[in-house]
Amino acid sequence: MTAHIQFLASDSLKGRYPGTSENKMVVNYLESEFQKNNITPQLQEFNAVLKRDSSTVKTWNIIGFIEGNDPRLKDEIIVLGAHYDHLGVKDGQIYNDADDNASGTAALLEIAERVSVNRKSLKRSVLFIAFGAEEQGLLGSSYFVNHPSFSLKHIKLMINMDMVGHLNEQQQLYMGGCRNLSRRVSVNAALGKTK
Numbered sequence: 001m002t003a004h005i006q007f008l009a010s011d012s013l014k015g016r017y018p019g020t021s022e023n024k025m026v027v028n029y030l031e032s033e034f035q036k037n038n039i040t041p042q043l044q045e046f047n048a049v050l051k052r053d054s055s056t057v058k059t060w061n062i063i064g065f066i067e068g069n070d071p072r073l074k075d076e077i078i079v080l081g082a083h084y085d086h087l088g089v090k091d092g093q094i095y096n097d098a099d100d101n102a103s104g105t106a107a108l109l110e111i112a113e114r115v116s117v118n119r120k121s122l123k124r125s126v127l128f129i130a131f132g133a134e135e136q137g138l139l140g141s142s143y144f145v146n147h148p149s150f151s152l153k154h155i156k157l158m159i160n161m162d163m164v165g166h167l168n169e170q171q172q173l174y175m176g177g178c179r180n181l182s183r184r185v186s187v188n189a190a191l192g193k194t195k
């Protein structure tokens, strides 16, 4: 975790702004990290219109897929996502943001590693997505849902990790959107049960 965050939030990446060579360095890093974990990375290229000056730049979502093993349940996909971009440099100041969202990106890579090692025990399929240009108006995730390579009906759950670098005042990790889950799922999640 620490190594990922130190890299992603380093000054040399200048705040991971879409359209910069540093943003592409992050993309290359994520691609090679997926490969290290035996997950074939797919790059989804798209154009992002920047809030700062309305210019259009090229950036990417990085996608990895691990197929489940259950003949029926493998058609159900669990999506784990995190955006890797940030705000770049403003008024000479680098917006490194280790929390938003080097933390979520690092968590995504670590979880991908664990899931990949245990892929034989997976029933459902898992899709990992590192989203680009989220700070410019959720552009990466919008592009993904508008250009899917499979029917979105297969997605049963999406967990987005954003700013997971610290606990709240009650020392809890905060999970938003539970009300969107079915009652059984949310109760079990609250109890920490897996079944």
Ligand SMILES: [Zn+2]
Pocket (backbone or CB within 6 Å): 083, 100, 101, 162, 163
């Ligand atoms: Zn964020």
